[in-house]
Amino acid sequence: MTAAANQSGRRSTSRRLERAGIRDVAAAAGVSITTVSDALNGKGRLPDETRSRVREVAERLGYRPSAAARTLRTGRSGLIGLTVTTYGEEPFTFTEFAYFAEMARAATSAALGRGFALVVLPASSRHDVWSNIALDGTVVIDPPDQDPLVTELYRSGVPVVSDGKPGNCPVTAWVDNDHEAAVLDILDHLSEAGARRIGLLTGTSTDTYTRLSTEAYLGWCRRVGQEPVYETYPAHDPAAGAVAADRLLARPDRPDAVYGLFDPNGTDLLAAARRYGLRVPEDLLLVCCSESDVYAGTEPPITTLSLKPRKIGTTVVNLLIDAIEGVDPGSAGGHRAEGSRLFPPRFRTAGTGPPPGTLMPTELIVRASSQRRSPRRTVSPPRSPGGG
Amino acid sequence: MTAAANQSGRRSTSRRLERAGIRDVAAAAGVSITTVSDALNGKGRLPDETRSRVREVAERLGYRPSAAARTLRTGRSGLIGLTVTTYGEEPFTFTEFAYFAEMARAATSAALGRGFALVVLPASSRHDVWSNIALDGTVVIDPPDQDPLVTELYRSGVPVVSDGKPGNCPVTAWVDNDHEAAVLDILDHLSEAGARRIGLLTGTSTDTYTRLSTEAYLGWCRRVGQEPVYETYPAHDPAAGAVAADRLLARPDRPDAVYGLFDPNGTDLLAAARRYGLRVPEDLLLVCCSESDVYAGTEPPITTLSLKPRKIGTTVVNLLIDAIEGVDPGSAGGHRAEGSRLFPPRFRTAGTGPPPGTLMPTELIVRASSQRRSPRRTVSPPRSPGGG
DNA sequence: GACTCTTGGAGAAACGTATCTTCAGACCGG
DNA sequence: CCGGTCTGAAGATACGTTTCTCCAAGAGTC
Numbered sequence: 001m002t003a004a005a006n007q008s009g010r011r012s013t014s015r016r017l018e019r020a021g022i023r024d025v026a027a028a029a030g031v032s033i034t035t036v037s038d039a040l041n042g043k044g045r046l047p048d049e050t051r052s053r054v055r056e057v058a059e060r061l062g063y064r065p066s067a068a069a070r071t072l073r074t075g076r077s078g079l080i081g082l083t084v085t086t087y088g089e090e091p092f093t094f095t096e097f098a099y100f101a102e103m104a105r106a107a108t109s110a111a112l113g114r115g116f117a118l119v120v121l122p123a124s125s126r127h128d129v130w131s132n133i134a135l136d137g138t139v140v141i142d143p144p145d146q147d148p149l150v151t152e153l154y155r156s157g158v159p160v161v162s163d164g165k166p167g168n169c170p171v172t173a174w175v176d177n178d179h180e181a182a183v184l185d186i187l188d189h190l191s192e193a194g195a196r197r198i199g200l201l202t203g204t205s206t207d208t209y210t211r212l213s214t215e216a217y218l219g220w221c222r223r224v225g226q227e228p229v230y231e232t233y234p235a236h237d238p239a240a241g242a243v244a245a246d247r248l249l250a251r252p253d254r255p256d257a258v259y260g261l262f263d264p265n266g267t268d269l270l271a272a273a274r275r276y277g278l279r280v281p282e283d284l285l286l287v288c289c290s291e292s293d294v295y296a297g298t299e300p301p302i303t304t305l306s307l308k309p310r311k312i313g314t315t316v317v318n319l320l321i322d323a324i325e326g327v328d329p330g331s332a333g334g335h336r337a338e339g340s341r342l343f344p345p346r347f348r349t350a351g352t353g354p355p356p357g358t359l360m361p362t363e364l365i366v367r368a369s370s371q372r373r374s375p376r377r378t379v380s381p382p383r384s385p386g387g388g
Numbered sequence: 389m390t391a392a393a394n395q396s397g398r399r400s401t402s403r404r405l406e407r408a409g410i411r412d413v414a415a416a417a418g419v420s421i422t423t424v425s426d427a428l429n430g431k432g433r434l435p436d437e438t439r440s441r442v443r444e445v446a447e448r449l450g451y452r453p454s455a456a457a458r459t460l461r462t463g464r465s466g467l468i469g470l471t472v473t474t475y476g477e478e479p480f481t482f483t484e485f486a487y488f489a490e491m492a493r494a495a496t497s498a499a500l501g502r503g504f505a506l507v508v509l510p511a512s513s514r515h516d517v518w519s520n521i522a523l524d525g526t527v528v529i530d531p532p533d534q535d536p537l538v539t540e541l542y543r544s545g546v547p548v549v550s551d552g553k554p555g556n557c558p559v560t561a562w563v564d565n566d567h568e569a570a571v572l573d574i575l576d577h578l579s580e581a582g583a584r585r586i587g588l589l590t591g592t593s594t595d596t597y598t599r600l601s602t603e604a605y606l607g608w609c610r611r612v613g614q615e616p617v618y619e620t621y622p623a624h625d626p627a628a629g630a631v632a633a634d635r636l637l638a639r640p641d642r643p644d645a646v647y648g649l650f651d652p653n654g655t656d657l658l659a660a661a662r663r664y665g666l667r668v669p670e671d672l673l674l675v676c677c678s679e680s681d682v683y684a685g686t687e688p689p690i691t692t693l694s695l696k697p698r699k700i701g702t703t704v705v706n707l708l709i710d711a712i713e714g715v716d717p718g719s720a721g722g723h724r725a726e727g728s729r730l731f732p733p734r735f736r737t738a739g740t741g742p743p744p745g746t747l748m749p750t751e752l753i754v755r756a757s758s759q760r761r762s763p764r765r766t767v768s769p770p771r772s773p774g775g776g
Numbered sequence: 777g778a779c780t781c782t783t784g785g786a787g788a789a790a791c792g793t794a795t796c797t798t799c800a801g802a803c804c805g806g
Numbered sequence: 807c808c809g810g811t812c813t814g815a816a817g818a819t820a821c822g823t824t825t826c827t828c829c830a831a832g833a834g835t836c
Contacts, residue, residue, distance in 0.1 A: 019544065019545070021791095021792060021793090022792065022793065022794095023792080031815075031816085032815065032816045032817080033792090033793080033794095033816090034794085034795080034815070034816060034817080035814085035815060035816080037793070037794060037795080038794095038795095038815090041794080043794090043795085044795095044814085044815085045812090045813060045814060045815085046813095046814070046815080047813085047814075050814080050815090062544070064519055064544060065519070065792080065793070066460070066522070066791080066792050066793065067465075067519070067520050067521050067522040068456060068459040068460040068463075068465065068522045068791080068792080068793090069460050069791070069792035069793040069794090069821090070520070070792080070793055070794075071456040071459070071460075071522070071793095071821095072454070072456040072457050072459075072460050072791085072792080072793075072794095072820095072821050072822070072823085073792080073793045073794045073795085073820080073821055074793085074794065074821090075456075075821080077455075077456065077521075078517070078520045078521060079507070079521065101489055104508075108508050108510075112510065112513050112514070112517060115514070115516065115517055115520070116517075117507050117508070117509060117513075117517055117521055118507065118508050119467070119505050119506065119507050119508075120492075120496050120505070120506050120508060121505055122496075122500065125500050125505075126500070126503070128503065129466070129500060129503055129504075129505055131452055131453070131455070132455050132458070132466045132503070133455050133465075133466060133467065133505055134454070134455040134456045134459070155450075156407065156450070156452060157407070267685065294682055297655065297659075409821095409822060409823090410822065410823065410824095411822080419785075419786090420785065420786045420787075421786095421787095421822090421823085421824095422785070422786060422787080422788095422824085422825080423784085423785060423786080425823070425824060425825080426785090426824095426825095429824085431824090431825090432784085432785080432825095433782090433783060433784065433785085434783095434784070434785080435783085435784075438784080438785090453822080453823070454821080454822050454823065456821080456822080456823090457791090457821070457822035457823035457824085458822080458823055458824075459791095459823090460791050460792070460793085460821085460822080460823075460824095461790080461791055461822080461823045461824045461825085462791090462823085462824065462825095463791080
């Protein structure tokens with residue numbers, strides 16, 4: 001007791017009325033700080049009586065362990081960065097699209113459930129902000145090729161999991177949709193509904209989503225023998241989308257079905273169709289990729305492809321925390337991702353092979369805009385009942 | 389140099405291949421760690437030559453100061469909590485409504501601009517998550533009366549600024565719209581457009597927004613001599629809104645104009661009106677509170693009240709950081725809030741008076757749904773040209 | 777030449793926790 | 807009676823900064 005009391009005495013003279021520290025608790029309980037730490041953290045070998053007594057004293061003193069000190073000592077902050085990449089020169093697309101909002105929400109929730117909190121950090125943030133925060137790991141949304149930020153993070157030993165298959169930057173793991181399969185699915189769906197010439201509304205940026213989707217479309221055209229009909233525009237510019245939709249329907253080789261890669265494309269295409277006197281779905285079949293449920297209420301309702309951002313967000317965070325906690329994902333201790341795991345994930349062992357990736361399924365929500373036969377049906381599964 | 393070299397030597401034997409620390413930089417540059425710290429942080433009295441040499445060495449070694457250690461030492465983490473309150477039993481309304489998404493985005497941006505990052509923390513989070521994070525301050529969105537979380541934060545000395553005038557919990561400062569003025573404005577606007585009986589669609593929860601708005605409506609009715617016509621529903625339940633909208637228009641004393649307090653009310657009311665064969669705006673004038681621009685594209689476009697979440701988010705964060713940095717908001721050093729400041733903010737001096745509040749203006753975006761005369765006009769200022 | 781300033785920089789003490797090591801004593805079998 | 811094991815707990819160190827205090831030497835000043 002004497003030592004603890006001495007320390008406490010010293011402190012009380014040097015500082016006044018500050019928050020109670022572990023030493024104060026130790027002194028008040030008549031034990032050492034080791035015992036306090038052990039009692040509060042459920043470690044060490046202590047009789048339950050001591051444990052509860054210490055806890056009670058700590059409670060009475062309103063003791064709150066210093067997160068900073070704990071982080072310094074343990075090397076764990078309980079903080080995960082959520083990086084939102086910026087489109088073009090736009091400062092900040094976070095929550096701009098429903099996809100990001102949903103994904104961020106699910107990620108926050110999943111992290112919280114495992115005791116971590118999320119720090120929202122645009123990739124364009126000042127470097128001093130980044131380096132001033134103790135991060136246990138980072139989620140990166142849709143990193144561009146050769147993202148210097150990701151590279152530096154990875155090099156400095158911070159686990160990085162990306163939403164979107166990374167181009168050339170090393171990551172611990174990544175999660176993405178099977179964009180190729182999704183596009184092919186939609187094209188088949190439109191063909192079955194009677195489409196003869198399917199057009200595409202796509203973006204000019206080089207992110208994986210845009211690239212894979214466009215390539216899948218072009219490949220399908222080649223295979224089926226259809227001339228590609230597509231227009232591109234900078235996806236981050238909301239005004240440009242309407243213009244591109246107009247361009248697409250104004251072409252001499254006007255498509256009789258269109259798939260739009262971005263969320264606002266549905267309303268833009270619908271408006272353009274109206275301007276050209278095209279009826280949907282009679283004259284024009286429409287599908288777009290969107291997480292917004294406004295398309296259930298448009299006239300007519302529009303078929304959408306959902307990328308399942310909630311599943312993605314949850315999976316990304318779980319993979320990241322697994323990596324942080326050093327869990328072997330094969331063992332029983334690891335948290336199982338919810339979606340189907342097409343690629344068996346392996347955690348990076350120094351310099352062997354590509355980082356493990358997980359492909360998540362998408363969901364096609366079929367509505368009136370892509371059905372000629374029975375426009376009364378509103379929602380149906382994407383494939384015939386026999387499909388997996 | 390000897391001491392530094394010794395320390396470096398000791399360390400290199402005990403640990404291998406870890407990140408470079410300040411000691412390593414000091415040893416490599418042949419100076420003391422004090423000098424390194426001063427050089428890197430622009431403090432102390434050092435000739436530029438030494439400064440740049442140290443910086444260069446640090447760069448070469450890839451030195452990144454430990455955020456945890458800095459936080460422990462300085463007591464500043466550069467982290468701000470963003471608390472999203474939960475509606476009813478719903479887990480998590482963050483980004484649910486456009487208001488929160490916009491507000492959070494603006495807050496993140498503003499914080500980043502001043503060197504802080506935001507940690508998203510639902511009020512329902514496990515306590516261990518809260519206490520495990522070193523927060524310099526917290527933004528609380530719409531705290532309920534007697535929020536225990538806010539009370540504890542405030543008591544433990546963490547500055548708290550709330551979006552929404554707090555009920556009974558102590559905060560450092562708060563920001564809110566002038567909801568009473570906004571409602572009165574809308575009611576006047578509808579009256580001028582020819583409404584004889586104005587109805588209200590409101591919520592059952594007790595948050596400030598709902599309470600003040602409803603009270604303003606009731607007061608106006610009393611003053612004008614109109615019998616109140618309103619329906620309430622739990623705002624967090626999206627399905628209940630449509631039902632309540634239907635109830636309101638099914639009443640025997642059916643209103644000829646309705647103001648809906650929540651974002652989805654516009655589409656719900658429009659759908660209900662259609663079901664009852666009511667034309668908007670001919671038979672029914674419509675206004676709702678929303679940040680979504682879908683109401684510019686509905687048929688007809690709907691007049692909305694914007695609470696200006698971006699301004700709110702920016703102001704809240706700036707007030708919080710002012711408090712964290714101990715800036716007297718009256719002095720030139722303080723960051724000026726952008727909006728009009730109806731109450732002169734004073735920072736809390738122990739136990740005197742209520743916390744300083746700032747009222748921000750709202751904006752009425754007038755569209756066809758609330759105008760009988762000239763439905764062609766789409767957007768106009770809320771008041772007559774003479775108004776402030 | 778003794779004195780004050782000023783400049784450049786080093787030493788060492790925190791910050792508050794977690795944990796490794798050590799240690800005294802109790803208990804126990806032979 | 808003695809060595810060994812187990813329990814309960816204290817001591818000390820390290821985590822990596824920032825910053826307060828102090829000192830040496832050079833530069834002026836009278």
